[in-house]
Amino acid sequence: MKAAVVNAVGEDFVIEDVEIADPIGGEVLVDVKASGLCHSDAHIQKIDFGFPMPVVLGHEIAGVVKAVGPDVVDLKVGDRVAASLVGACGVCDSCIAGKRHICENTDSLLRGPDEPSRLTRKDGSAVTQFQGISGFAEQCLVHENQLVKVPETVPFDKACLLGCGVVTGAGAVLKTAGVRVNDDVAVIGCGGVGLNAVQAARLAGARRIIAIDLQPAKLELAKKFGATHVINPNEVEDVVAAVHEITGRKGVDHAFEVIGLKPTAEQAFQLVGPDGTAYLIGMQRPGTRLDIDPITQMIMTPRTLHGVYMGSTNAKLDIPMFADYYEQGRFNLDDLVSRTITLDEINEGYAELDKGGVARSVIVFD
Ligand SMILES: [Zn+2]
Ligand SMILES: [Zn+2]
The missing domain is CATH 3.40.50.720 (NAD(P)-binding Rossmann-like Domain)
Structure with missing residues (x-):
């Protein structure tokens, strides 16, 4: 699949072919339909926060479930979903107390060091997945706890914003x-x-x-x-x-x-x-x-x-709530999207964001 890869801090995004694994356990393979250009990705592209490179950034996505792992309980093929970079295990003290944004066990939603990487190059070398999502790509492999169903009333290029900018x-x-x-x-x-x-x-x-x-x-x-x-x-x-x-x-x-x-x-x-x-x-x-x-x-x-x-979010509750407010005309998602672009235009999209004139550019996929 095509993905926008950052090979070193300070370098531009490069469109490359990246392999994505099949879902195991609670993982869900998502066909990405829209992916928002958030400032945080540009920070990690430009400033060394210690993320291993190469990395596929992007964390504000909406799409359609393409395949599910054997342990997935709440999602099925064809569901429309948005992702949240807040991964919550659901069983630690913070999650049980309702503070899922400070989950103590977020690693449990990712693959372990002994498991094959979710993203690789053709030669088998690992590509870092960002926040369990890596949304600047045609597909994402995400744990179901990081995905939330969104109704048909919210178009994909608006729905993607629910997971980060909105919450x-x-x-x-x-x-x-x-x-x-x-x-x-x-x-x-x-x-x-x-x-x-x-x-x-x-x-x-x-x-x-x-x-x-x-x-x-x-x-x-x-x-x-x-x-x-x-x-x-x-x-x-x-x-x-x-x-x-x-x-x-x-x-x-x-x-x-x-x-x-x-x-x-x-x-x-x-x-x-x-x-x-x-x-x-x-x-x-x-x-x-x-x-x-x-x-x-x-x-x-x-x-x-x-x-x-992340706005102290509990994405599974908050994303449906904001989708409802949108449907009722009480919450404006339409004017948040300044322009839609293709994956190939990601560098121009961020240059535009740097100038400060736009609210959000969103990458859309066919
Ligand atoms: Zn963000
Ligand atoms: Zn937890």
Whole structure:
């Protein structure tokens, strides 16, 4: 099958023939129909996080079940599915407590070191599978616990976004933060994840939803997704002061940083009022240190800094929920997809994403 391979950190994606194994145990072979270009894949392509290369990245997929392993219980050939990179074993203490995003036994969903690799080159050498998915390919071999059925009402190029961009952004607001009616919210970064944070804040009944981004086009989109106020840092002298002017008090209840940069992470914390929380969602470069003064910023004025992993998602519950909201017209997936491309156009697709003008590009397969 065709797959976009990264052979070394910093190199472009190269379209190559990669062999994919037959499903064993609880594995499911999926014909990929759509695969979203998430920023996280580009981070791993460009920055050394220690992933063995060559690797097939991509983790935001939707497709059709082509074959199932003998132990698969919940899926059958022909099912429409979306994938989540959150693998949950279902039996560890965290999973039993309902915190599947912090499963202690995610390795149990992958093949062991003594088993043949799911992905190989023709010469038999292993190709690293990313997060148990490797979605920049015509097919994926994924454990059934990482797959969720999606209804026919959600087209594939929208359904793929449910597994990452949607649950990460909207999950941070609804599940991690538990935003409520009358809360004030700020979202820094209005791409594929940030826009979902914005529309989830609307869904939760937040009072003021302040979207912050350098791109005027993204701020326009943010308004469409429910932002009540927008701030372009290029157009104001002081973002923190601008937020205080809007909220009419000391800051917001919840600030979400969706970019993954030190200055915006620190800014998120400055936007938060007493008893409020700043949530770090964007992937920070390893080794980043934040400049926070505990006595003035955290103790005399109590504030919380909260890291968020995948919107605290339980994908098996959350993906059907967001699919329902979409079907009811209460959740916008259509405008998240800026353009669809082919697998061959993946490098151009990421170059476009880097420029910052698009929400999400999605690779579609025939
Ligand atoms: Zn992602
Ligand atoms: Zn578990």
